[in-house]
Amino acid sequence: MHYICNIFYYSMLSGKFAISVHILTLLTKFPNDYLSSEFIAGSMNLNPVLVRKEIANLKAHHIVESKEGKNGGTKLSKAASNITLKEIFEMTxxxxxxxxxxxxxxxxxxxxxxxxxxxxxxxxxxxxxxxxQLENISLEDFSTQF
Amino acid sequence: MHYICNIFYYSMLSGKFAISVHILTLLTKFPNDYLSSEFIAGSMNLNPVLVRKEIANLKAHHIVESKEGKNGGTKLSKAASNITLKEIFEMTxxxxxxxxxxxxxxxxxxxxxxxxxxxxxxxxxxxxxxxxQLENISLEDFSTQF
DNA sequence: AAAACTGTAACTTTTTTTATTACTAAATAA
DNA sequence: TTATTTAGTAATAAAAAAAGTTACAGTTTT
Structure with missing residues (x-):
């Protein structure tokens, strides 16, 4: 599904870093699965549309990829050990x-x-x-705490 | 004028640190004067009532003192060189x-x-x-930049 | 006594965040 | 091939937070 890129589309979520980290931690825990926005939203108790918006941002930064359609969802597109919290911070x-x-x-x-x-x-x-500080913590480091 | 202390009175301003620093910088620039909330509000382009609320917080932390009545206002109650930005940060x-x-x-x-x-x-x-970082910067240091 | 302040309460307005609804498009599975 | 599930996005609504306003009592000074 393709839309014209809208720079201003992205609404500002106040806890964007927290939300992104939560999403990415889940993806790290299930590295071989495409997780649906519904599932992720369930862990966060957040509206699935907001999860998809947040994912849109992560996709734009090429650290996750999504698959549309049945059994679709989102997964990491690079190893959690190669993603730092600093990168995530900057993405938000x-x-x-x-x-x-x-x-x-x-x-x-x-x-x-x-x-x-x-x-x-x-x-x-x-x-x-x-x-x-954030540069020295990888997503993998963060995720193994759970 | 005395009221019963109301812990929940203080409304949350988002830029409290910025506002407090602005107020305190002005007070530092005029260490011998009582500045009115009207005057301070004029520099900040902010409502005087909000300035007074912020000042109430600074008073509670004993770094400023106010005088009511005609020609009243607020002044620092300790030297700017003895106040650090860390303290201000914690007060907000x-x-x-x-x-x-x-x-x-x-x-x-x-x-x-x-x-x-x-x-x-x-x-x-x-x-x-x-x-x-903030511990190493005094209000005086900050104020001399102006 | 008048004037100029602070202190604070009680609202109101504005802005920001979060949530919802609705619909298109894509992929899969029956 | 058709139904189903999922992403993508727009548009709007609802809720929450922040900022502003009005009003007035109490203080000091002149």
């Missing part, structure tokens, strides 16, 4: 950081003018630290 | 981490049963890394 577009105020600050105030830029610099550093 | 109740799925996972699935516990362990480690 999530950023470590402590947020920004929603409103644009006052550009006439010296603090308002620069606050977001200075916070950004701080958060970039955080990301680096966190990525160093 | 924010946690580093990459979130959890909203729904309770299926306890009959080996993965569902343990996913949150395993993510938690991962996030605890992240927090430690981030706290190490």
């Amino acid at each position: 577009f999530e950023n470590i950081g402590l947020g920004y105020a929603k409103n644009q600050p006052n550009p006439d105030c010296p603090v308002g003018k620069k606050i977001n830029q200075n916070l950004e610099a701080l958060y970039v550093e955080m990301n680096q630290k966190v990525c160093q | 109740f924010e946690n580093i981490g990459l979130g959890y799925a909203k729904n309770q996972p299926n306890p009959d699935c080996p993965v569902g049963k343990k996913i949150n516990q395993n993510l938690e362990a991962l996030y605890v480690e992240m927090n430690q890394k981030v706290c190490q």
